[in-house]
Amino acid sequence: MVSRTESRFALDATAFYQGFHLRSSITCITTGLVFAEISHIQSNLSILDSLISNRRIMIFQPTDSTLRTVRLVVKQIGETQLSDADISIVALAKECNATLVTDDFAVCNLAKTLSIDLLNLGTKGIRERRKWVKFCKSCGRGYPPTQTICSLCGNKLRVRYKKLIDSKIAQNQE
Numbered sequence: 257m258v259s260r261t262e263s264r265f266a267l268d269a270t271a272f273y274q275g276f277h278l279r280s281s282i283t284c285i286t287t288g289l290v291f292a293e294i295s296h297i298q299s300n301l302s303i304l305d306s307l308i309s310n311r312r313i314m315i316f317q318p319t320d321s322t323l324r325t326v327r328l329v330v331k332q333i334g335e336t337q338l339s340d341a342d343i344s345i346v347a348l349a350k351e352c353n354a355t356l357v358t359d360d361f362a363v364c365n366l367a368k369t370l371s372i373d374l375l376n377l378g379t380k381g382i383r384e385r386r387k388w389v390k391f392c393k394s395c396g397r398g399y400p401p402t403q404t405i406c407s408l409c410g411n412k413l414r415v416r417y418k419k420l421i422d423s424k425i426a427q428n429q430e
């Protein structure tokens with residue numbers, strides 16, 4: 257779709273809230289879902305409109321097959337904090353080989369798993385890819401993210417992040 261040499265930045269909602277589209281002179285791409293999420297900021301509407309007419313912001317829709325790939329990885333890492341808009345912008349960044357600009361931890365985690373270039377606006381950043389795991393506090397047994405109750409002792413499961421060792425999850429999906 258877009259060549260790797262053409263450097264582009266894919267912005268999620270948090271990137272717009274931080275004003276990244278205002279301080280960069282390069283092309284920003286985003287999805288319709290993200291744009292719908294941010295366009296309620298009335299004071300910025302005229303600026304957004306002019307950036308769109310100058311083609312400084314371009315809105316694309318990722319293909320269904322990329323969305324499917326991304327959703328599969330979301331399920332695999334058990335990330336529950338992601339909206340459809342989040343998933344759409346990660347898919348678009350993947351598809352366009354764009355640098356994903358975000359301030360959202362869950363989006364960063366997903367992008368890292370998919371080997372997407374990241375520009376994290378937050379101060380904390382993300383040092384390693386992690387995965388949600390469910391576990392029982394009483395017996396210590398681990399469970400997939402969809403499970404809520406321990407099947408051995410019936411206790412409510414806790415959630416924690418676990419470091420991912422395999423760095424090639426995304427590639428194996430394709």
Ligand SMILES: [Zn+2]
Nearest residue numbers: 392395406409
């Ligand atoms: Zn248990």
